[in-house]
Amino acid sequence: MTSEKSLKEPGVNPSHPPATPRTSHPVTMREVAEGAGVSVATVSLVVNNKKDARIGAGTRKRVLDTIRELGYRPNALAKNLVSGSSRFIGLVADAIATTPFAGQIIHGAQDEAWKHGFVLLVANTEGDEPVEKDAISMMLEHKVRGILYSTWFHRPTEIPAALQETDFVLVNCFSPDSDALAVVPDEVHGGREATDILVRKGHRRIAFINATIPAPAKDGRLQGYRDALESAGIAFDPNLVFDAYPDQEGGYGAVEELLKRDVTAVFCYNDRMAMGLYDGLKQQGLSIPDDMAVVGFDNQEVIAAHMRPPLSTVALPHYELGAAGVRLLLGVDEPAGSPVVKLECPPVERDSVGPNTLTRSRLP
Amino acid sequence: MTSEKSLKEPGVNPSHPPATPRTSHPVTMREVAEGAGVSVATVSLVVNNKKDARIGAGTRKRVLDTIRELGYRPNALAKNLVSGSSRFIGLVADAIATTPFAGQIIHGAQDEAWKHGFVLLVANTEGDEPVEKDAISMMLEHKVRGILYSTWFHRPTEIPAALQETDFVLVNCFSPDSDALAVVPDEVHGGREATDILVRKGHRRIAFINATIPAPAKDGRLQGYRDALESAGIAFDPNLVFDAYPDQEGGYGAVEELLKRDVTAVFCYNDRMAMGLYDGLKQQGLSIPDDMAVVGFDNQEVIAAHMRPPLSTVALPHYELGAAGVRLLLGVDEPAGSPVVKLECPPVERDSVGPNTLTRSRLP
């Protein structure tokens, strides 16, 4: 299915200027061999510490010394060529800089890949399809071991055709109508954890401000909220759930609605919403957590940890998504049952929910 | 200077499991040649669109058709091997996920690299020296065209020895005692822009809350502040400058000091500090910008754009740092004069400074 275009303008495009290397020829294996008075084969065996190779102690030392002397470095390109496959793992991201989220996925993937002797090849597509296609082409041309296809927020996605040419794992996204491997956060579990933080503090009337925009997170977190209430024996009151745009402005604007509801606690769809909500509540002269306990979602460090008071929230496991993606790709982890692996969202408790007092629920 | 260790455990470590490739042999150039009834040389010439190659129209079409039919993809590994140098650019970062900053550097570098037909090899070291060394080794083994060595905040740095084995550019950091190429933000210019925002609004008594921790930013922004005042004909009053820890808590804690100073505006070392300051001012019943105009620094989108009111600030050119780093590395840009290139920090004006009124300065 290789298009003509992708051949005329492959990732490595001949119309670009040549990659003029540094002056001074790099030391090759042959030079080491000559220097040590042995054959290249011997050098190769020594360098790779081949288990079943029979090399005399003297020779080995001579080779090693020469290597150090000459400052020889193995040429990974040649190595890869001969072995037919590289130690690259491609990571295609739709947004690298917009949020810290993608950064954490990269970080996790990179760490895990490194552990297994692999190296990350990163491409940022900004959601641009042609760019994405080129990026994948380039990775395939470099004979990557596989590709991680990641999105910065949890959502369903199409699988680009070119991906099928190699092993791949969807990260933070999934393909509804295919059995492609995927790793995503467990939104239901997250919603439950968030709600549980409040339930544990004794709150019985807990509002949930959900997002206005449809997403797995919207449905999942709501489900988690309901599950938590049910486990706590609290009846679900649809009146306590309403929507707002998931950012600071949305949170601020939701205050009025919220105060109509006679609740002691609120679970916000995300931290940004909680940040706006803080402003609104304070402006009303209300105190957090005394007048209103607040829980967010995402654990955006820059915000959550430094709000006043610091915000209790639930962490999206972005780092783990990246790492698990790599493990899945390499076959280190096997998906249990469904090809879509769900990762837990751990709660992060801070001061926005107040001291642990169960009295509140007893004096309504 | 290759250490024995780095040879026994190079980036591509033989102790790791083999990179088992996908089943089904990938299509090679030879197969295309056979399919089209020509020589591999011809295929190569067609694929690369060689300018001075004389290929008949019929043959060319036949080759192209066969390529499509077989789904042939050039093998970049082989290509690189033969050309002696790859189209990789290495990016070593000390923190990829801590802040969005590193993400933007990566983004800029990746975009620019891509433009020139290069691909980014990313390594995250988290400031760990051995990891850093391994990362650089691995890049050298892959015969990268050069390495971008980047830090997440602007600071002086040592140059790892291994870097000298290739071309490199320091990004967001610099080496005081060497003439290494570097790109950094122009802190002085940034400080000046920030102050100018306030000056333009007519403020004359402008405080500057600097950071407690030493950094090029601390000195530079102060200098910029002084420059701006001088240009505006405002005498510098050392009493209006004091320090706070550069985060939300620091900003909050600085309010008391600030209010002692009888100023109408304040320039905060960074956006996080401004965020805390907002809380403190509001708690005092003061209004922004009416009672106090506020300017930040960094333009951390998640925060600045969504504070209440949205925060005027100065953007750190992280994306541009990455892009400029690549251009410098590839020799597309030449440093003018000093090897340390300074990039402007553009002001981003929002509502925290109030409407444009010059009256204030006329009625002191």
Place this chain on the structure above:
DNA sequence: CATTTCTGCTAAAGCGTTTGATCACTGCAA
């Protein structure tokens, strides 16, 4: 008609490695 020029294509050397086959020894048992 003999020569030169041009056109279209191919052969083959090489890029830096890996690796299975092979070789020259030295002992040692038969």
Place this chain on the structure above:
DNA sequence: TTGCAGTGATCAAACGCTTTAGCAGAAATG
């Protein structure tokens, strides 16, 4: 003496591609 095993190291063929020199035939030139 022959045979065989073990040791230490080498040979040479790949891996998939680029690139230069060069060959055969057609067309243009004298």
